[in-house]
Amino acid sequence: xxxxxxxxxxxxxxxxxxxxxxxxxxxxxxxxxxxxxxVAAAADGTEVLAAVSGAAVDVVLMDLRMPVMDGIEATRRxxxxxPEVAVVVLTTFADDESILAALGAGARGYLTKNxxxxxxxxxxxxxxxxxxxxxREVQDRLLATVRTxxxxxxxxxxxxxxxxxxxxxxxxxxxxxNRAIAEQLFISEAxxxxxxxxxxxxxxxxxxxxxxxxxxAAGLA
Amino acid sequence: xxxxxxxxxxxxxxxxxxxxxxxxxxxxxxxxxxxxxxVAAAADGTEVLAAVSGAAVDVVLMDLRMPVMDGIEATRRxxxxxPEVAVVVLTTFADDESILAALGAGARGYLTKNxxxxxxxxxxxxxxxxxxxxxREVQDRLLATVRTxxxxxxxxxxxxxxxxxxxxxxxxxxxxxNRAIAEQLFISEAxxxxxxxxxxxxxxxxxxxxxxxxxxAAGLA
DNA sequence: CCGCACCTGGACCCATGGGTGGAACCCAAG
DNA sequence: CTTGGGTTCCACCCATGGGTCCAGGTGCGG
Numbered sequence: 001x002x003x004x005x006x007x008x009x010x011x012x013x014x015x016x017x018x019x020x021x022x023x024x025x026x027x028x029x030x031x032x033x034x035x036x037x038x039v040a041a042a043a044d045g046t047e048v049l050a051a052v053s054g055a056a057v058d059v060v061l062m063d064l065r066m067p068v069m070d071g072i073e074a075t076r077r078x079x080x081x082x083p084e085v086a087v088v089v090l091t092t093f094a095d096d097e098s099i100l101a102a103l104g105a106g107a108r109g110y111l112t113k114n115x116x117x118x119x120x121x122x123x124x125x126x127x128x129x130x131x132x133x134x135x136r137e138v139q140d141r142l143l144a145t146v147r148t149x150x151x152x153x154x155x156x157x158x159x160x161x162x163x164x165x166x167x168x169x170x171x172x173x174x175x176x177x178n179r180a181i182a183e184q185l186f187i188s189e190a191x192x193x194x195x196x197x198x199x200x201x202x203x204x205x206x207x208x209x210x211x212x213x214x215x216x217a218a219g220l221a
Numbered sequence: 222x223x224x225x226x227x228x229x230x231x232x233x234x235x236x237x238x239x240x241x242x243x244x245x246x247x248x249x250x251x252x253x254x255x256x257x258x259x260v261a262a263a264a265d266g267t268e269v270l271a272a273v274s275g276a277a278v279d280v281v282l283m284d285l286r287m288p289v290m291d292g293i294e295a296t297r298r299x300x301x302x303x304p305e306v307a308v309v310v311l312t313t314f315a316d317d318e319s320i321l322a323a324l325g326a327g328a329r330g331y332l333t334k335n336x337x338x339x340x341x342x343x344x345x346x347x348x349x350x351x352x353x354x355x356x357r358e359v360q361d362r363l364l365a366t367v368r369t370x371x372x373x374x375x376x377x378x379x380x381x382x383x384x385x386x387x388x389x390x391x392x393x394x395x396x397x398x399n400r401a402i403a404e405q406l407f408i409s410e411a412x413x414x415x416x417x418x419x420x421x422x423x424x425x426x427x428x429x430x431x432x433x434x435x436x437x438a439a440g441l442a
Numbered sequence: 443c444c445g446c447a448c449c450t451g452g453a454c455c456c457a458t459g460g461g462t463g464g465a466a467c468c469c470a471a472g
Numbered sequence: 473c474t475t476g477g478g479t480t481c482c483a484c485c486c487a488t489g490g491g492t493c494c495a496g497g498t499g500c501g502g
Contacts, residue, residue: 096440122347132360139353175431210396212433411451
């Protein structure tokens with residue numbers, strides 16, 4: 001696929017971040033690498049598109065949170081209009097939503113701002129070569145998302161909880177307050193509280209928020 | 222995180238493949254890279270484990286189809302017993318099952334045998350640095366698997382929530398009470414409540430239980 | 443320079459939640 | 473038949489949560 005290149009070809013890079021305090025030093029430090037040339041710096045998605053249209057670009061290092069046009073939208077446009085340009089996302093946020101949106105939009109890399117200079121440079125090179133580089137935590141989240149489905153049966157809960165208690169837990173997991181749970185089960189709110197107290201004691205649940213998490217983990221919600 | 226190392230530290234690599242006709246040339250050509258030292262070659266999973274126990278190893282380049290103990294099982298054992306050793310899979314097969322099994326077992330990279338020498342070297346370096354490198358096709362498959370099962374992504378968070386609010390939401394999602402959140406963020410409980418109120422208003426969250434569910438759905442917990 | 447968004451903090455009020463103790467009923471198993 | 477678990481309910485207490493209103497500080501962009 002790629003040749004053994006001791007003669008390193010220049011990587012033409014665009015750095016995109018709305019914060020100049022991040023963008024400028026980043027561009028400067030990346031330029032220090034002998035095989036990297038920062039051909040443009042952009043403060044929002046529209047500037048990225050303009051830069052790519054105006055000059056030959058291999059890779060865009062893209063922040064997600066930018067005004068006017070954010071990194072997701074810019075990535076989507078790029079992968080449609082300039083599929084030969086690779087996008088590597090560099091952002092502080094590593095939540096599932098952002099990761100999936102970015103990769104779904106066509107990003108070939110996803111780094112958090114914990115990444116060091118070497119990590120970034122490596123990701124840029126890999127992306128230009130058609131590979132995809134992810135931070136460890138990002139990879140873990142992506143993988144976790146894949147394997148969240150197959151857990152319909154009880155995961156962790158103790159088995160000495162009664163059917164009624166399990167039922168109540170499920171409703172808690174759906175975010176219902178005690179009154180609504182009572183109405184749904186045709187019992188009084190006092191009874192709901194009793195079930196909840198027994199349930200918490202048996203399963204070692206601390207409070208309602210904890211209960212919601214356990215309910216979701218157990219597939220009851 | 223990683224320093225700018227012009228003095229490249231040696232990467233101690235183990236090459237694992239059952240076919241000598243693949244293993245030997247691969248080990249030889251990788252050894253040509255000045256920052257890579259092939260410390261062992263293994264023909265199956267047991268040999269890999271033996272090699273890792275016997276010498277300091279940074280990365281294992283692992284084939285999946287091997288006799289006695291295959292690459293998946295070897296990867297799983299490695300990530301349990303020697304989590305500091307990274308595993309990069311190099312195989313001819315790029316089916317969903319193999320990819321998910323390998324990454325689920327703890328592999329930090331997945332390359333097909335289309336990959337060139339430069340691609341492999343780059344992946345080894347990245348894996349040793351804690352990053353994860355995937356071939357483009359592998360990445361695409363993984364992503365396709367993910368987005369066949371996105372359930373209620375229509376209920377995603379509004380984009381106008383601030384970083385701080387997002388942070389607070391994440392802690393709520395972990396089941397922490399306001400006081401604990403305040404301590405963790407070095408702010409007062411009053412401030413936490415303010416963030417929560419703004420957050421609830423913006424995202425249409427009703428109460429804490431609802432917040433936990435949204436946080437989990439958004440991957441913040 | 444002024445406005446705006448964000449983060450910070452305080453005061454107050456009231457609804458809800460969580461904990462305790464007790465009590466009645468049913469039903470199945472010992 | 474008697475015991476015990478499950479379910480149903482009540483009364484009481486108080487910590488926490490959720491809502492409202494307000495206000496100072498900061499940093500950025502028009």
